[in-house]
Amino acid sequence: MRRLPVLVALIWVCSVFYVGIFLFVGGFLLVRLEVNRTSTCADVLSPGAQVKGDFCLSEPRFRRAVVLIIDALKADFTRYDPENTAPKPFENKLPVLDEMASSHPSHARLYTFRADPPTTTMQRIKGFTTGSLPTFIDVGNNFASNAILEDNLVHQLGQVGKRVVFMGDDTWVSLFPKKFHRSLPFPSFNVKDLHTVDNGILQNIYPTMEGDDWDVLIAHFLGVDHCGHRFGPDHPAMAEKLSQMDGVIRSVIKRLKNDTLLVVMGDHGMTDTGDHGGESQKETDAALFLYSSSPLFPAPGSQVEPEVVPQTDLVPTLALLLGVPIPYSSVGQVLLPLFPQNGSRGALTGLSQAEALWINVKQVNRFLETYSNMAKDIPPDSLSQLRADFSNISSQYLAAVHKGHLPSSELVVSMQNYLTAVRETCRASWARFSPFKMAAGLLILGVACVLCYVLSELSQVVIQEGLLKLPILSGLVV
Numbered sequence: 008m009r010r011l012p013v014l015v016a017l018i019w020v021c022s023v024f025y026v027g028i029f030l031f032v033g034g035f036l037l038v039r040l041e042v043n044r045t046s047t048c049a050d051v052l053s054p055g056a057q058v059k060g061d062f063c064l065s066e067p068r069f070r071r072a073v074v075l076i077i078d079a080l081k082a083d084f085t086r087y088d089p090e091n092t093a094p095k096p097f098e099n100k101l102p103v104l105d106e107m108a109s110s111h112p113s114h115a116r117l118y119t120f121r122a123d124p125p126t127t128t129m130q131r132i133k134g135f136t137t138g139s140l141p142t143f144i145d146v147g148n149n150f151a152s153n154a155i156l157e158d159n160l161v162h163q164l165g166q167v168g169k170r171v172v173f174m175g176d177d178t179w180v181s182l183f184p185k186k187f188h189r190s191l192p193f194p195s196f197n198v199k200d201l202h203t204v205d206n207g208i209l210q211n212i213y214p215t216m217e218g219d220d221w222d223v224l225i226a227h228f229l230g231v232d233h234c235g236h237r238f239g240p241d242h243p244a245m246a247e248k249l250s251q252m253d254g255v256i257r258s259v260i261k262r263l264k265n266d267t268l269l270v271v272m273g274d275h276g277m278t279d280t281g282d283h284g285g286e287s288q289k290e291t292d293a294a295l296f297l298y299s300s301s302p303l304f305p306a307p308g309s310q311v312e313p314e315v316v317p318q319t320d321l322v323p324t325l326a327l328l329l330g331v332p333i334p335y336s337s338v339g340q341v342l343l344p345l346f347p348q349n350g351s352r353g354a355l356t357g358l359s360q361a362e363a364l365w366i367n368v369k370q371v372n373r374f375l376e377t378y379s380n381m382a383k384d385i386p387p388d389s390l391s392q393l394r395a396d397f398s399n400i401s402s403q404y405l406a407a408v409h410k411g412h413l414p415s416s417e418l419v420v421s422m423q424n425y426l427t428a429v430r431e432t433c434r435a436s437w438a439r440f441s442p443f444k445m446a447a448g449l450l451i452l453g454v455a456c457v458l459c460y461v462l463s464e465l466s467q468v469v470i471q472e473g474l475l476k477l478p479i480l481s482g483l484v485v
């Protein structure tokens with residue numbers, strides 16, 4: 008009859024281990040629940056969007072887009088300082104971005120593009136295609152493969168018949184199996200190899216752009232990231248790589264047509280030793296460059312513009328500029344300078360700022376309602392505040408539309424504030440390491456190990472003397 012106490016003791020030790028692991032995972036391996044729903048064209052409309060007919064069939068602002076991802080393109084690499092007479096290898100080597108942004112302000116912008124941790128490439132690709140805040144463990148993910156099951160831009164573009172052509176880092180092909188119209192993956196596993204992926208892209212990108220067999224072209228370069236891992240940023244090889252990228256961007260710009268948006272971006276930054284993964288600003292701050300050969304941005308100084316763009320914000324912005332619904336789980340916010348203030352730039356320029364924000368607010372609210380029904384990690388207080396904000400915005404917006412008025416600038420600000428609040432709430436739940444939980448988890452795991460050792464050393468004595476109740480009782484008290 009001594010089996011029962013032994014079993015209870017084992018279960019108790021196991022549960023102490025689980026508590027320790029649970030706490031550690033909660034603090035370090037950020038966890039999030041996935042919502043496997045997809046947005047539809049009909050979702051975008053009701054209620055109250057001022058878009059006639061089918062949203063997905065109306066003329067979008069851009070018919071095509073070229074997205075160049077330069078892995079680990081840190082914000083610092085793209086700043087140009089003409090007064091710097093002795094630049095380091097990673098300084099002043101990519102002047103094209105700053106040059107275009109300052110000499111063609113209505114065509115180009117250069118922003119700091121802030122990623123959320125973890126700053127690892129796979130999580131970042133997931134982040135800037137779904138608009139969410141992917142963690143190390145996304146519960147509900149397909150464990151058998153890396154395929155992204157959450158709603159994402161590649162899926163939405165495919166749904167409306169856009170031909171997405173991919174070339175570069177082969178990680179994408181495992182994330183989006185069978186989703187591309189055409190793909191040219193190159194091996195990414197050898198971090199010492201600075202050229203295979205980039206040269207593969209360079210052999211194919213210009214003929215592809217000149218052909219007509221694509222609508223969205225994604226090219227993911229790896230050389231800068233690999234150079235960081237191998238040599239660090241402060242090395243002549245980095246100067247060579249960045250100068251090569253400068254040339255690539257110039258050649259792509261020359262081939263752009265008026266109906267095409269160019270996006271050049273880094274997925275994350277790097278530390279002074281060329282590493283990344285954590286949450287330091289050197290690792291999170293990449294660059295985002297947007298360019299169109301037709302005028303796109305307001306005159307400088309005429310609107311408040313962000314200096315730092317959160318990485319999540321690219322997803323809703325690209326979705327609405329290309330005329331597809333915002334992916335279901337996105338918590339991003341449309342980048343307002345890319346939308347006309349009151350639709351005054353002609354009928355074909357797509358949505359105004361207020362319309363884009365309203366579509367965005369409805370989509371984020373829809374996601375928040377679905378998510379909070381599935382998971383309980385968003386604090387109830389924040390949730391009820393966000394619900395109240397949404398219903399306020401909703402009644403004000405619909406009242407304005409009903410009366411035929413333009414939504415007021417206060418309402419535009421409220422919509423922005425609502426979207427920022429949702430994103431921050433989600434970020435606090437999913438994308439922040441918790442050193443306290445990590446330490447508590449480690450401590451409990453340590454105690455459990457010691458207990459195991461003591462129990463195994465004393466097993467004979469404990470069982471014979473009937474002392475098993477002691478640790479069990481003390482465990483129950485703890």
Ligand SMILES: [Zn+2]
Binds near residue numbers: 079128232233236283
């Ligand atoms: Zn890397």
